[in-house]
Amino acid sequence: MNNVTLARATMGTSLGFHIVFAVLGVGLPLLMFVAEGLWLWRRDPGWLELARRWSKAFGILFAVGAVSGTALSFELGLLWPGFMAFSGSIIGLPFSAEGFAFFLEAVFLALYLYGWDRLSPVAHWLTSIPIAVSGAASSLFVVMANAWMNSPAGFHLDAAGKLVSVDPLAAALNPSTATEDPHMLVSAYVVTGFLVAAVYAAGMLRGRTDLHHRRGLALGMAMAAPAIALAGITGDSSARFIYQAQPVKFAAMEGLYQTQRGAPIHLGGIPSDSQHRVLFAIEIPYGLSLLAAFDPNAQVQGLDSYPPDLRPNPVVVHLSFDTMAGLGTLLGLLALGFWILVVRGRRLPLQRRLLWALVVAGPAAAVTMEAGWFVTEFGRQPWIVYGLIRTSQAATSAPALGATFGVFLAIYALLALTSARLLLRLARGARQAGA
Amino acid sequence: MTLAAANAALLWAALTTYAVLAGADFGGGVWDLLASGPRAAQQRRAVAEAMGPVWEANHVWLIFLVVGFFTAFPPAFAVLALALYLPLTLALVGIILRGAAFAFRAHGAEAEGASRWGLVFGSASLLAPFFLGAAAADVAAGHVHANGRPAGVFEGWATPEALLIGLLAVSLCAYLAATYLLVETADRPDLQADFRRRALGAGALAGVLAIATLALARSQAPRLFETLTGNGLPLLVLAILNGGVALWTVWRTRPRVARAAVIAQVVLVIWAWPLGQWPYLVPPDLTVAGSAAPSQALQAMLVVTGVGMALLAPSLWYLFHVFKGRLPQA
Numbered sequence: 183m184n185n186v187t188l189a190r191a192t193m194g195t196s197l198g199f200h201i202v203f204a205v206l207g208v209g210l211p212l213l214m215f216v217a218e219g220l221w222l223w224r225r226d227p228g229w230l231e232l233a234r235r236w237s238k239a240f241g242i243l244f245a246v247g248a249v250s251g252t253a254l255s256f257e258l259g260l261l262w263p264g265f266m267a268f269s270g271s272i273i274g275l276p277f278s279a280e281g282f283a284f285f286l287e288a289v290f291l292a293l294y295l296y297g298w299d300r301l302s303p304v305a306h307w308l309t310s311i312p313i314a315v316s317g318a319a320s321s322l323f324v325v326m327a328n329a330w331m332n333s334p335a336g337f338h339l340d341a342a343g344k345l346v347s348v349d350p351l352a353a354a355l356n357p358s359t360a361t362e363d364p365h366m367l368v369s370a371y372v373v374t375g376f377l378v379a380a381v382y383a384a385g386m387l388r389g390r391t392d393l394h395h396r397r398g399l400a401l402g403m404a405m406a407a408p409a410i411a412l413a414g415i416t417g418d419s420s421a422r423f424i425y426q427a428q429p430v431k432f433a434a435m436e437g438l439y440q441t442q443r444g445a446p447i448h449l450g451g452i453p454s455d456s457q458h459r460v461l462f463a464i465e466i467p468y469g470l471s472l473l474a475a476f477d478p479n480a481q482v483q484g485l486d487s488y489p490p491d492l493r494p495n496p497v498v499v500h501l502s503f504d505t506m507a508g509l510g511t512l513l514g515l516l517a518l519g520f521w522i523l524v525v526r527g528r529r530l531p532l533q534r535r536l537l538w539a540l541v542v543a544g545p546a547a548a549v550t551m552e553a554g555w556f557v558t559e560f561g562r563q564p565w566i567v568y569g570l571i572r573t574s575q576a577a578t579s580a581p582a583l584g585a586t587f588g589v590f591l592a593i594y595a596l597l598a599l600t601s602a603r604l605l606l607r608l609a610r611g612a613r614q615a616g617a
Numbered sequence: 618m619t620l621a622a623a624n625a626a627l628l629w630a631a632l633t634t635y636a637v638l639a640g641a642d643f644g645g646g647v648w649d650l651l652a653s654g655p656r657a658a659q660q661r662r663a664v665a666e667a668m669g670p671v672w673e674a675n676h677v678w679l680i681f682l683v684v685g686f687f688t689a690f691p692p693a694f695a696v697l698a699l700a701l702y703l704p705l706t707l708a709l710v711g712i713i714l715r716g717a718a719f720a721f722r723a724h725g726a727e728a729e730g731a732s733r734w735g736l737v738f739g740s741a742s743l744l745a746p747f748f749l750g751a752a753a754a755d756v757a758a759g760h761v762h763a764n765g766r767p768a769g770v771f772e773g774w775a776t777p778e779a780l781l782i783g784l785l786a787v788s789l790c791a792y793l794a795a796t797y798l799l800v801e802t803a804d805r806p807d808l809q810a811d812f813r814r815r816a817l818g819a820g821a822l823a824g825v826l827a828i829a830t831l832a833l834a835r836s837q838a839p840r841l842f843e844t845l846t847g848n849g850l851p852l853l854v855l856a857i858l859n860g861g862v863a864l865w866t867v868w869r870t871r872p873r874v875a876r877a878a879v880i881a882q883v884v885l886v887i888w889a890w891p892l893g894q895w896p897y898l899v900p901p902d903l904t905v906a907g908s909a910a911p912s913q914a915l916q917a918m919l920v921v922t923g924v925g926m927a928l929l930a931p932s933l934w935y936l937f938h939v940f941k942g943r944l945p946q947a
C-alpha cells in the first residue's frame with residue numbers, strides 16, 4: 183500500500199473509533215443532568231443511583247475519547263502535513279475554540295467524578311451543565327472544520343496560489359456548517375439514547391425489570407425519540423444542500439449515472455461503473471427529483487458528467503447512504519412504536535420482541551452514524567479540500583506508515599475490548615444492585 | 618511585540634504549563650512503575666490520588682499547543698510533522714496508553730485484572746516525555762530543515778544529543794512529581810521520606826544529565842550550544858544556581874519551597890530555549906515572523922484565547938481549590 187492509502191486508512195480508523203466515544207461524551211452528560219436533577223427534585227435515591235452508574239461509565243468513556251482525540255489532533259499534521267500547511271490558519275479558529283471546550287469539559291468532569299463527597303448536592307448537579315454544554319460545543323466546533331473541507335470559504339489566494347489573507351469566522355461559518363452541524367449534534371443524541379436504552383433492554387431480557395432498569399430504558403428512549411425525528415429533518419436538508427453544492431457527491435449517494443430530469447431513487451443495489459447503472463435496486467420513478475427539489479421533473483446531475491478521476495467511489499457512497507437512511511428510518515419507526523405503546527398501555531412495554539429490537543437498535547444507531555460519516559468523507563473524494571486540494575497531494579512522505587498503522591490498529595482494538603469489558607462489568611454490577 | 622511574537626509567546630506559555638502540570642503526571646507514572654519497599658502500595662495510591670482529578674485538564678494543554686501551533690505557524694507545523702514523524706508518533710502512543718491505562722485502572726478498580734494496566738501506565742509514562750524531549754532537542758539543534766525529506770526511519774532525529782535530552786526530560790518529570798508528592802504527603806512522614814529520597818535521586822540524575830547534555834552539545838550540536846550560551850545564557854546561569862537551591866530545599870524537606878524551586882527550574886530550562894534561538898522558530902530555516910499565519914488568523918487566536926481563558930481561569934482555580942486546597946483525605 184502506498185502512503186496515501188495508509189494515511190487514509192489510519193485517519194479513517196482513528197476517526198471512526200473516536201466518534202463513538204465522542205458522541206457518548208455529548209449525550210451522556212445530558213442524561214446525567216436529568217437523572218441527578220430528578221433526584222434533587224423528588225429525593226428518590228433511585229435516580230441518584232442512575233446518575234452515579236452513568237458517571238462511572240463516563241469516566242472510562244471520556245478518558246478513551248480524550249486520548250483518541252489527542253491522536254487525531256496529532257494525526258492531522260503527521261498524516262496530512264500538506265493539508266495542514268495550507269488550511270491550519272484558516273480552520274484554526276474552531277479548533278482552538280474546541281480546545282477551550284475540552285478544557286472546560288475536563289475540569290468540570292473532574293469535579294463531577296471526584297466531587298460527590300466534596301461538593302454540596304446542588305453544586306454537584308450544577309457541574310454537569312458545563313460538561314453537557316461544552317461536549318455539545320466541541321462537536322459543533324470540530325464539525326465546522328470538517329464542513330470547511332466540504333465548502334472551503336474565508337480565504338484569499340494570490341495569482342500564484344499562495345494564501346494572502348484569511349477570514350477565520352467566514353471559514354468556520356461556511357455553507358456546509360449550516361447543515362452538518364445540526365445533523366451531527368442530533369445524531370450524537372440519537373446514538374447515546376439508543377445505546378443507553380439497549381443496555382437496559384438487555385438487562386430486562388434477563389428478567390431484571392426493576393425500577394432502575396425501567397427508568398434507564400425510559401430516559402434513553404426519551405432522548406432517542408425526539409433526536410431521531412430531528413435527525414431525519416436535518417439529514418433531509420443536508421441532502422438537499424448536497425444536491426446544490428456537491429452534485430457529484432449527490433450522484434454517488436444515489437448511484438445516478440446519467441444526468442436527467444425526473445430522476446428515480448434507487449433503494450439498495452450496487453452501482454456498476456461498467457454498466458452505468460445500479461444493479462439489483464428497487465427504483466422509485468421521479469423520487470429523486472421530488473426529494474431534491476420538490477419537483478418531479480427537476481434535473482439531477484449524473485456521475486457521467488464528471489471525468490472518472492473526479493468521481494468518488496459510488497459503491498461505497500451509495501451503500502453507506504442507504505445504510506444511514508434505511509437504518510435511520512427503521513430506528514425512527516421503532517422509537518415511534520415504543521412511545522405509542524407506552525401512551526396506550528400507560529406503562530413501559532416489556533414484550534420480549536420489542537426488547538430484542540431495542541437491544542439491536544443500540545449498535546444499529548452507531549452503525550447509522552458511521553455510515554453517515556462514510557458518505558461525507560468518501561463522497562468528498564478525490565478531494566481533501568473540495569475542489570482545491572487532492573487527497574493524494576496532501577499525504578505525508580514519512581517512512582514506516584504501514585508499521586504505525588498496524589500499531590494504531592492494535593491499540594484501538596485493545597482499548598475497544600478493554601472498555602467494553604469494563605463497561606459490561608459495570609452494567610452487571612448495576613443489575614445486582616437493582617435486583 | 619508583533620502579532621507573530623505574541624502568538625509564539627502564547628504557545629511557549631502553554632508548553633511551559635503543560636510541562637509543569639502534565640510533566641508531573643508523567644513523573645507520577647514513573648514512580649508508580651518504580652514503587653518499592655514496604656510502602657509500595659501506598660506510594661502508588663498517593664500518585665493516583667494526586668493525579669486523579671487533574672490529569673485530564675492538565676493533558677488539554679497539549680491539545681491547545683498542537684492546535685495553536687497549526688493555527689499560528691502552519692508551515693512550521695507541517696515541517697515538524699514530517700521530519701519528526703516517528704518520535705512524535707511514539708510519544709503519541711505513550712500518551713494514548715498512559716491516559717487509557719490510568720483511567721482503566723482508576724475507574725475499573727472493582728474489576729479484577731484491571732491492575733495489569735498499572736504496568737502499562739508506568740511504562741507508557743516513560744515513552745511520552747522521552748520522545749517529546751528528543752523531538753524538542755532535534756528542533757533546538759537545528760536538525761530540522763524546511764525542505765528536508767526524512768531519509769530513513771531513524772535518520773535525522775535519533776542523535777545521541779536528542780536521546781540524552783529525552784532522558785533528561787524523563788528525569789525532570791520524575792523530579793517534579795516527587796517534589797509535588799512531598800507536599801501531598803505532608804501528613805504521612807514515612808511516605809514523605811520515600812518521596813524525598815526519590816526527589817533527591819531524580820534531581821541529582823537530572824543535574825548530571827544536564828551537564829552531560831551541555832558537554833556533548835559543544836561537539837555534537839553546536840547550534841544548541843550556541844543557543845544556550847548565547848542569548849539563553851542568563852537563564853542558563855539562573856537555572857544552574859536555582860538547581861542547587863532546589864536540591865537543598867528537598868534535602869531539608871521544605872516541601873512548598875522545594876516545589877516552587879523545581880517548577881522554576883523547569884520554567885528556566887524551557888524559556889532559555891526560545892530566547893537563545895530567537896528570532897528562529899525552527900532553526901536554521903524558519904523564523905517566527907517568516908512562518909506566521911496571515912494576521913487575521915493570529916488575531917483570532919489571541920481573541921479566542923482571551924475569551925477562553927476568561928472562562929477557563931476561574932474554573933481551573935475552582936478545580937485546584939477543591940482538590941488541592943486541603944490535604945487529601947486518606
Ligand code: HDD
Binds near residue numbers: 363559
Ligand atoms: C444516527 C445518526 C444518523 C441518522 C439517523 C441519519 N444520519 Fe445522516 N449523517 C449522520 C448521522 C445520521 C452523521 C452524523 O454521521 C453525518 C456525517 C456528517 C454529518 O454532518 O452527519 C451524516 C451525514 C449525512 C449526509 C452528508 C452530509 C455532507 O456530506 O455534508 C446526508 C446527505 C445525510 N446525512 C442525510 C440523512 C438522511 C436523509 C437521513 C434520514 C433518514 C439521515 N441522514 C439520518
Ligand code: HEM
Binds near residue numbers: 265559
Ligand atoms: C469532524 C471532523 C472530521 C475531520 C476534520 C475529518 C478530516 C478528515 C481528513 C483530513 C481525512 C483524510 C483525507 C481524505 O481522505 O479526504 C479524512 C478521511 C476520512 N475520514 Fe474524516 N474527518 C472528520 C470526521 C470523520 C468521522 C467522524 C469519521 C467516522 C467514520 C470519518 C471518517 C473518515 C474516513 C473513513 C476517511 C478516509 C476517507 C477515504 O479514504 O476516502 N471522518 N477525514
Ligand code: HEM
Binds near residue numbers: 203208243244258
Ligand atoms: C478531526 C477530527 C477531530 C479531532 C482532531 C478531535 C480532537 C479531539 C481531542 C484532542 C479530544 C480530547 C479532549 C480532552 O482531552 O479532553 C477530543 C475529545 C472529544 N471529541 Fe473529538 N476530535 C475530532 C472529531 C470529533 C468529532 C467529529 C466529534 C463530534 C461529536 C468530536 C467530539 C469530541 C468530544 C465530545 C470529546 C470529549 C471527550 C469525550 O467526552 O469522550 N470529536 N477530540
